[in-house]
Amino acid sequence: MRSLLPAVAEQLFQDIQKTYQETSQIPDDLLIALKFVFGSCALQALDLVDQRSVTCLTSPSGRKAFQVMGGSGHLYTCFLSCHYCPCPAFAYSVLRRNQDLLCKHILAVYLCQAMAATQQESVSDQQMSTLLSPTGTP
Amino acid sequence: MSDVLTLVFRTFMSESCLKKDPGVGLPSPAPCTTLMVGEHRVCRSLLLLAAVSAASEWGVRVVFFAQTQIQSLPVFLQRCSPSLSPESLKKITFSYPRTLEELLQQVASLHESPAPPSLLIVDRMEGFLRGTAGASHGGFQSGEQSRAAHLSALLCDTAAFLTRALERRGSSSAPCRVIASFPSEGDGKDSSPADPILDVLDRYFQVRCTLDPDRSYEAAAAAAQEVWHIYLSGRGLTEASGEDGPPVTQEWKLFAFPDGLMEFKLI
Numbered sequence: 001m002r003s004l005l006p007a008v009a010e011q012l013f014q015d016i017q018k019t020y021q022e023t024s025q026i027p028d029d030l031l032i033a034l035k036f037v038f039g040s041c042a043l044q045a046l047d048l049v050d051q052r053s054v055t056c057l058t059s060p061s062g063r064k065a066f067q068v069m070g071g072s073g074h075l076y077t078c079f080l081s082c083h084y085c086p087c088p089a090f091a092y093s094v095l096r097r098n099q100d101l102l103c104k105h106i107l108a109v110y111l112c113q114a115m116a117a118t119q120q121e122s123v124s125d126q127q128m129s130t131l132l133s134p135t136g137t138p
Numbered sequence: 139m140s141d142v143l144t145l146v147f148r149t150f151m152s153e154s155c156l157k158k159d160p161g162v163g164l165p166s167p168a169p170c171t172t173l174m175v176g177e178h179r180v181c182r183s184l185l186l187l188a189a190v191s192a193a194s195e196w197g198v199r200v201v202f203f204a205q206t207q208i209q210s211l212p213v214f215l216q217r218c219s220p221s222l223s224p225e226s227l228k229k230i231t232f233s234y235p236r237t238l239e240e241l242l243q244q245v246a247s248l249h250e251s252p253a254p255p256s257l258l259i260v261d262r263m264e265g266f267l268r269g270t271a272g273a274s275h276g277g278f279q280s281g282e283q284s285r286a287a288h289l290s291a292l293l294c295d296t297a298a299f300l301t302r303a304l305e306r307r308g309s310s311s312a313p314c315r316v317i318a319s320f321p322s323e324g325d326g327k328d329s330s331p332a333d334p335i336l337d338v339l340d341r342y343f344q345v346r347c348t349l350d351p352d353r354s355y356e357a358a359a360a361a362a363q364e365v366w367h368i369y370l371s372g373r374g375l376t377e378a379s380g381e382d383g384p385p386v387t388q389e390w391k392l393f394a395f396p397d398g399l400m401e402f403k404l405i
Contacts, residue, residue: 062306063249063299081298082342084291091284095338125250132246132292133239 004083005101009037017114026115038107039100041089044071045107054112055119059128066118067131068105076105077131142257142315143172143184143347144370146191147390147402170374171294171316173339176349178262178321180366180392183212183400184349185259185319190215194226198256198311201231201248203241205265208232213398231255238266238285245292254303256311258293260318267335283338290342293318318343344374352391366392368402 005013016030026034035042048054053069066078070087078085083094083106090103102110112118123131174181182204189200190211202208235241241260248255260266267286297314304312320339340346352365370388389405 059249061249062303065295079291079295082291082294084287086284086288091281091287095283095287095341096334126247129243129247129250132295133242 006037009101012037013110013114016111020115038102041100041102041104041107044104045111047071048104048108049111049115049117052117052119054108054117055121057121057123057128057131059123059125061125061128063125063128063132065128065131066109067121068108070105078106078109079132142170142188142192142317143174144388146184146188147368147404149191149195150187150400150402170313170345171297171343172318172345172347172374173343174317174319174347174349175322175336176319176347176366177351178319180349180364180394181319181321182261183214184347184392185261185317186212187215187400188317189230189257189259190227192257193229194223196311197226197229199229199231199253200257200259201233201255202259202261203233203235203244204261205234205236206262207234214400235266238289241266242289242292245289245296248296249299249303254300254307254309254314256300256304256309256314258297258300258314258316260289260293260316263289263318263320263339264335283334286335286338287341290318290339294342316343340372343372345370345372349392361395363396364392364394366394368392 012030012033016026016034019030020026031042031046034046038045048068048071051069055067055069057065057067064080066080068076068078068085070076074087076085076087083102084090085103085105087103087105089100090106093100094103109118174184185202186208189202192198193200233244235244245258248258263286267282267289293316297316300314301312304314318339320336322333346369348367348369348371350367350369352367354365368390370390375387391403391405393401393403395401
């Protein structure tokens with residue numbers, strides 16, 4: 001995703017990516033930093049990463065989107081280039097209260113990208129259109 | 139950096155202003171999403187002007203979304219756009235989704251189009267967002283903010299995809315831009331600056347184009363029917379001026395004359 005985050009968050013993901021490539025784990029100091037920057041959704045996002053919950057969908061046109069399996073079993077479709085998630089936490093904590101930068105689903109997407117833990121799946125162009133429009137969201 | 143609207147204003151500047159600022163050309167390559175806030179009638183005219191200019195002057199494909207049909211082009215466009223022709227108008231696709239859901243489906247399926255557009259225009263976003271079934275009375279619920287975010291994010295993500303598609307084809311029409319209008323007056327709606335829907339839209343749109351009516355005597359002095367102040371602001375302009383540059387704003391005036399002609403003046 002293009003840079004929509006504060007510089008500290010961008011740097012944090014770069015550090016996580018670099019360290020994970022070298023050691024296949026995230027050290028405590030980066031985990032603490034993650035929690036400091038993103039609050040309570042940091043641990044929830046890491047759980048989603050552990051559960052391999054993030055899938056990058058690609059269609060023949062080249063269009064991509066991320067699909068995240070939430071803890072409740074719902075599938076949330078997030079975009080590649082800007083922050084949006086149809087989950088209630090995004091609507092309330094991010095949009096309405098402006099309390100959080102991200103919801104756990106979008107954070108999980110960033111972490112999976114940094115850790116190369118994203119699943120890959122191909123869909124048709126029509127399926128992609130359906131997923132991106134409201135009929136494809138919970 | 140000039141976005142599509144700034145280039146439109148420059149194209150239709152008065153002759154006296156043109157001598158001072160003759161910088162007219164193709165839009166710069168920086169991607170841009172612009173939200174136009176103001177009285178609906180003027181916003182729609184400017185959106186049509188942007189669409190026709192992009193199609194006829196710059197030869198790019200445009201998709202124009204609106205809830206209400208456009209019966210005819212404004213007189214001003216018919217008389218003042220030298221490149222206007224049926225062939226150039228064919229580059230504009232007018233689409234009339236009736237609901238937010240239809241609009242989302244049509245935008246979501248643009249990636250299936252064999253010829254990627256370079257300009258996406260949405261007339262009167264407010265009509266799509268506030269006309270949703272289940273909308274509450276008196277005040278916004280998080281559902282409406284979420285729908286505003288969904289539409290805005292989908293427009294931005296679609297424009298980003300279309301930009302990559304145009305660049306892969308080596309097209310000079312890249313990037314794909316988005317202009318949407320959000321009427322703030324004349325519709326009986328509260329135009330408070332704390333509008334929660336506008337707060338959400340500002341997250342996604344890089345440039346805000348605000349139209350304010352001029353209530354001074356300037357209209358009479360210029361023999362104009364109406365005068366409007368146009369303010370361009372936002373991080374899209376600031377980023378273009380350089381990361382360390384000061385906040386950038388642009389201010390224009392729009393003179394609308396009784397015979398339908400329009401002129402822009404850079405302040």
